[in-house]
Each structure stands twice: as structure tokens, then as C-alpha cells.
Amino acid sequence: MHDDQVDVPAEVVAALVEEQFPQWKGLEVRPVRSAGTVNAIFRIGDHLAARFPLRMADATRSALEREARASAELARVSPFPTPEPVAMGEPGLGYPMPWSVQTWLPGTPATDADPGGSPAFAEDLATFIAALRSAGTRGRRFSGTGRGGDLTHHDAWMEKCFTESERLLDVPRLRCLWSRLRWLPREDADVMSHGDLIPANVLVSDGRLTGVLDGGGFGPADPALDLVGAWHLLRTRPREVLRRSLGCDELSxxxxxxxxxxxxxxxVWYYVDSNPAMSAMGRRTLDRILASAP
Structure with a gap:
């Protein structure tokens, strides 16, 4: 999926687990099919999962340690199950970076069982978002460079996206929409947010929320950030259920x-060839936004 992606063979993972964590010797190690774009994931037995970063970075260890702290904090406040950190692995046997182990959370990802038409799922999602918002930032504020701060700070990235999408999307219409959205004012203080409520990170059963994955980004951000789930996950009627449940005003x-x-x-453009499912999800979200934007 990435030009600088690291190969993570299953046999190397099994050898690293056996070498570094002998208490798990004999447990089956097997890859997990996933729409994720950041880590290769492997089951260790029935109750654990190893996550191997796919892209080289100088600060991988500190990033994994930060993600572990965030995941542990999320698990304490979430009304739904979330994976919890267990251990940190070391580079070795040709794999060049630290890696992490967390608890395995069983369930069906929303990529495989679309809950988008379920009002009950929308209520569950609202319960999850509200619980995170009420957790309290303990004085922390958004300090990253990703989503969750100032919309206008993303102008350069959006320009690249528009350029790369010329043959894929109705770019003039999308540019026009961004020219309005980027100026939306921010009035509320930061709250705690999951930050990446996409279908691959949500587990469902019978149209209900059963768990939330990838809590490593849990932290303070714009209160509107977790509302991305309204567009990534929900169709029109359930989307309105979520809005009413959270009491969202027009600006937020x-x-x-x-x-x-x-x-x-x-x-859409980044994964059009390497991860078509993720690209298609982006298209679906844009279609929903265009259909409802004034």
C-alpha cells in the first residue's frame, strides 16, 4: 500500500514471538485479513494480537509507547470493549522496528457487516462518543499535526488531494465545498476523541456496536472530530439519530x-490501486457529504 512499506512475513512474526515471549511458545501465530493501512496484524493464540508497523519511522518506539498509553486510557473510559496493551516487542530477524502486542477483541468489522442503516447502532455510537467526551482532558490540548485541530492547516494536503484526484472525482465541485468548510469557526474546547471512527475500526453484531479498535489515537481534539463516524458509518436516517442523541448544533x-x-x-486517490476497499469507503463518504451539503 505504501512505497516504503516493510515486508512482514508470518514465519518471521512467529519466530519473533517465540524468541522474545517464550511464555507464548506453542500458540498459533496467524495473519489477520484487515483493511487497515498502518499495521500488519497477527493473532497469537486466541486472546492476543501482534501489530507490526508497515512504514519505517525514526520515532516508532515512542509512537508505540504513546499509543499504548492512549489505548489503556481509552479502555478505562469506553462503555464498549477496546483492545488493551500487553507488551512491546523488539526489532529482530530482519524486521527493523519495535512492535506491540495487545488483547484480541473478537467481532465482525463494520467493513464486513455494514451497520449503516441501523438506528440502534447510531445510538450506540452516540453513547461511545459521549462517554469519551465526558472523560475529561486533564488540561491537555490537541498538539498534533493530523485531524482535530485547525481545518485551514490542511490546505496543502487538500491541494495535493485535489490534484491527485483529477481523473477520479468531480474536483471542481469538491474544491468549492472545501472553500466553504475550511473556514468553519471553532468555538468549543477540546474533548477526548477516538479520532478515527472508520468501518475498519468498529466491531458490530446484529446491527449493534460491540467494540472499537485502534485506540492509539485517543486524545484531546476538536469535539467535532469523532462526528466523522456519522459520514463514514451511517446512512441518512441513522445519521440524524446520532445527531439528535449528541445534541449537535449546526456548526459542530x-x-x-x-x-x-x-x-x-x-x-480515494492514495489507495485506489493498493487498497480498493479503503478507496471505495472514501468515495462513499464523499458521496454522502455531497448529498447532504447545503
Whole structure:
């Protein structure tokens, strides 16, 4: 999926697990099919999962440690199950970076069982978002460079997305929409947010939310950030259920649309060949936004 992607063979993973964590010797190690774009994931037995970063980075260890702290904090406040950190692995046997182990959360990803038409799922999603918002930032504020801060800070990225999408999307129409969304004012203080409520990170059963994955980005951000789930996950009627349940005003609702727009624009062109499912998800989100944007 990435030009600088690291190969992660299953036999290397099994050898690393056996070498570094002898207490798990004998447990079956097997790859997990996933629409994820950041880590290769492998089951260790029935209750654990190893996550191997796919792209080289100088600060991989500190990033994994930060993700572990965030995941542990999310698990304490979430009303739905989330994976918890267990251990940190070391580079070796040709794999060049640290890697992590967390608890395995069983369930069906929303990529495989679309809950988008379920009002009950929308209520569950609202319960999850509200619980995170009420957790309290303990004085922390958004300090990253990704989604969740100032919309206008993404202008350069959006320009690249528009350029790369010329043959894929109705770019003039999308540019016009961004020219309005980017100026939406921010009035509320930061709250705690998951930050990446896409179908691959949500587990469902019978149209209900059963768990949430990838909590490593849990942290303070624009209160509208987790509203991306309204556009990535829900159709029109359930989307309105979510809005009413959270009591969203027009400004915060449109900011949520703006953050979903930023994310979706990048997904379409970047993964059009390497991860068609992720690219298609971006297209679906943009279609929903265009259909509902004033």
C-alpha cells in the first residue's frame, strides 16, 4: 500500500514471538485479513494480537509507547470493549522496528457487516462518543499535526488531494465545498476523541456496536472530530439519530463533515490501486457529504 512499506512475513512474526515471549511458545501465530493501512496484524493464540508497523519511522518506539498509553486510557473510559496493551516487542530477524502486542477483541468489522442503516447502532455510537467526551482532558490540548485541530492547516494536503484526484472525482465541485468548510469557526474546547471512527475500526453484531479498535489515537481534539463516524458509518436516517442523541448544533455538525471530508479525500486517490476497499469507503463518504451539503 505504501512505497516504503516493510515486508512482514508470518514465519518471521512467529519466530519473533517465540524468541522474545517464550511464555507464548506453542500458540498459533496467524495473519489477520484487515483493511487497515498502518499495521500488519497477527493473532497469537486466541486472546492476543501482534501489530507490526508497515512504514519505517525514526520515532516508532515512542509512537508505540504513546499509543499504548492512549489505548489503556481509552479502555478505562469506553462503555464498549477496546483492545488493551500487553507488551512491546523488539526489532529482530530482519524486521527493523519495535512492535506491540495487545488483547484480541473478537467481532465482525463494520467493513464486513455494514451497520449503516441501523438506528440502534447510531445510538450506540452516540453513547461511545459521549462517554469519551465526558472523560475529561486533564488540561491537555490537541498538539498534533493530523485531524482535530485547525481545518485551514490542511490546505496543502487538500491541494495535493485535489490534484491527485483529477481523473477520479468531480474536483471542481469538491474544491468549492472545501472553500466553504475550511473556514468553519471553532468555538468549543477540546474533548477526548477516538479520532478515527472508520468501518475498519468498529466491531458490530446484529446491527449493534460491540467494540472499537485502534485506540492509539485517543486524545484531546476538536469535539467535532469523532462526528466523522456519522459520514463514514451511517446512512441518512441513522445519521440524524446520532445527531439528535449528541445534541449537535449546526456548526459542530458541519465541522464533523469537514473532518470526514479531509480524511475521505486522501483515501480515494492514495489507495485506489493498493487498497480498493479503503478507496471505495472514501468515495462513499464523499458521496454522502455531497448529498447532504447545503
Amino acid at each position: 455538525w458541519e465541522r464533523g463533515m469537514a473532518w470526514a471530508f479531509v480524511q475521505a479525500m486522501g483515501l
